[in-house]
Amino acid sequence: MMSQTVSGSGRKIPVTIITGFLGAGKTTLLRNLLAQADGRRIAIVVNEFGSLGIDGEILRSCGIEGCADEDIVELTNGCLCCTVADDFIPTMEALIDRPDPPEHIVIETSGLALPKPLLKAFSWPGIRTRMTVDGVITLVDAPAVAAGRFADDPEAVAAQQAADPSLDHDNPLAEVYEDQLNAADLIVLNKTDLLDEAGIDAVEKGITEAVPRKVITLRAVEGRLDPAVLLGIGAGAEDDLQARPSNHDGADDHEHDDFESFVVVLPEQKSAEALLKRLSEVAGQFDILRMKGFAAVQGKKLRLAVQGVGTRFRHEFDVPLADAGRDGRLVVIGQTGLDRAAIEAALLAD
Numbered sequence: 001m002m003s004q005t006v007s008g009s010g011r012k013i014p015v016t017i018i019t020g021f022l023g024a025g026k027t028t029l030l031r032n033l034l035a036q037a038d039g040r041r042i043a044i045v046v047n048e049f050g051s052l053g054i055d056g057e058i059l060r061s062c063g064i065e066g067c068a069d070e071d072i073v074e075l076t077n078g079c080l081c082c083t084v085a086d087d088f089i090p091t092m093e094a095l096i097d098r099p100d101p102p103e104h105i106v107i108e109t110s111g112l113a114l115p116k117p118l119l120k121a122f123s124w125p126g127i128r129t130r131m132t133v134d135g136v137i138t139l140v141d142a143p144a145v146a147a148g149r150f151a152d153d154p155e156a157v158a159a160q161q162a163a164d165p166s167l168d169h170d171n172p173l174a175e176v177y178e179d180q181l182n183a184a185d186l187i188v189l190n191k192t193d194l195l196d197e198a199g200i201d202a203v204e205k206g207i208t209e210a211v212p213r214k215v216i217t218l219r220a221v222e223g224r225l226d227p228a229v230l231l232g233i234g235a236g237a238e239d240d241l242q243a244r245p246s247n248h249d250g251a252d253d254h255e256h257d258d259f260e261s262f263v264v265v266l267p268e269q270k271s272a273e274a275l276l277k278r279l280s281e282v283a284g285q286f287d288i289l290r291m292k293g294f295a296a297v298q299g300k301k302l303r304l305a306v307q308g309v310g311t312r313f314r315h316e317f318d319v320p321l322a323d324a325g326r327d328g329r330l331v332v333i334g335q336t337g338l339d340r341a342a343i344e345a346a347l348l349a350d
Contacts, residue, residue: 012132013096015105016231017118019180020139021150021173022111022290022333023309025190029139029223029230030108036227043095043102045073047110088121096130104231105131111290111333112176112259115183116246122238135233136244138184139223141309143194145203149310150177172258172335173289175247181207183244185235186216193221194312213243259289260336264344266328268296272304272315280311282346288334295328296321306330 018026030044073091095102109115115136122133144150150173181187187207192200204217218225237244269275279291291308302317332343 012130013101013103013105014134014231014234015107015122015131016134016233017107017109017115017136017183017237018139019109019113019115019136019183020111020188020190021141021144021177021180023144023292023307024111024139024141025223026108026111026139029137029188029190029220029225030106032223032225033106033227033230041100041103043073043105045091045095045105045107047108047113088118089124089127092127092131104134114176114179114246114248116179116241116244116248119183119238119241119244128238133235133237134231135185135235136183136237137186137188137230138180139188139190140181140203140207142189142191142200142203142219143312144309145177145206146195146199150174178210179246179248181211182246183237184211184215185233185237186218186230187211188223188225189217189219190223191221192219212245258336259333260338261331261333262338262340263293264330264332264347266293266295266330266347268298268326269304269328270298272297272300272317275304276306276313276315278347278349279306279308279313282343283308283313284311285346286334286338286343288332288338288343290333291330293328293330295330296326304328 018030020026027046034042034044073095092105095105107118109118115138119133119136122128122131141149189200189203189207195203200219204219207217218229266275275295275297282288283291288308289310291306291313293306295304295306297304297317300317301320303319303321304315305318306313306315308314330347332338332340
C-alpha cells in the first residue's frame with residue numbers, strides 16, 4: 001500500500017508540475033496522460049486564473065476509465081503561485097492523508113502562474129518529507145512563439161527608449177513565458193502540426209538559446225506523449241532552485257495586475273460555425289489572449305466546448321447538456337484594460 005510506503009520506508013510521493021502559457025495545451029496533454037495511466041492512481045490538481053473552472057470540468061467529463069471525480073481537485077480562487085499557504089498546502093496534505101493516497105500527483109498550473117514560488121512550497125514542513133517534485137514540464141504553444149507573441153520588437157523598444165528613457169518596457173507575457181521555460185526539466189513544443197519544419201526549428205533554437213541550462217525539448221501534436229517520458233523524471237526540482245532563475249527572484253510577492261478575466265453568459269447558439277467565426281473576430285478586434293468555455297447549440301443534445309488562443313479556435317461536442325438550462329459560459333482572458341462592455345456586446349450580437 002502506498003500509505004505504508006510513505007510512512008514506513010520514507011518514500012516520497014512524486015509530483016509533476018505541468019506549466020505553460022495560456023492555451024499551450026496543458027489540459028489536453030493531461031487528458032492524454034490519464035488515458036494511458038493503466039490503473040495507476042494519479043491525482044490531479046487543476047488551478048485556473050479566474051472564477052470559472054473550465055479545465056477541471058473538461059477533465060471530469062473526459063470519460064476515461066479510472067478518472068474519478070474525487071481525484072480531480074480544482075482551485076479557482078487564485079493563482080497557486082500566490083496562494084500557496086491558503087490553498088496549495090492544505091490541498092496537498094489532504095491528498096496524501098487519504099486512506100489510499102495517490103501514487104503520483106500532477107498539478108496543472110494556471111497559464112499565468114510562475115512555477116518557482118510553487119517549487120519553493122515543497123520545502124514547507126509537512127510537505128518536504130512526504131513529496132518531491134519529480135519534474136516540471138513546460139508546454140509551449142509553438143505557433144504563438146513563432147508569431148512573436150512573447151517577444152518584443154527590438155526596433156520598436158529602442159525607439160521608445162530613445163523617445164522617453166523613463167518608460168517601463170517590461171513585457172508581462174514575456175516574463176511569464178521566460179519563467180516557465182527557466183523552471184522546466186522538460187520542454188514540450190506543442191501544436192507542431194501548425195508549423196513547417198523551418199518554423200519548428202526556429203522556435204526550438206530560440207528556446208535553447210534562452211534557457212540558461214540544458215533541458216530536453218520534445219515536439220508534440222495535441223500533447224500526445226508517452227507517460228513514461230512525462231512521469232519518472234526524478235528531478236527533485238525543489239532542491240535545484242538556484243538553477244531555475246525567475247524574473248521575480250527577490251520580489252516579496254507576485255501580482256497578476258497585468259492580466260484580467262471575466263465570464264460571459266452565452267445564450268443558446270444558432271450554429272457552432274457562426275459562434276466560432278464570431279469568437280475569432282472578437283478575439284482579433286480586442287486583442288484577447290484566451291477564450292474558453294461551453295455553449296448550447298440549437299438542435300444539439302451535446303454541449304459545445306470551445307477553446308481559443310488568440311484568433312485560433314478549436315471545438316468539440318463532448319457531453320450531454322444538463323436539463324436545467326441551455327445557457328453557456330465563456331471565460332475571456334487578456335491583458336489589463338479589456339473593454340468588457342464592448343467585448344460582451346460583440347460576443348452577444350446576433
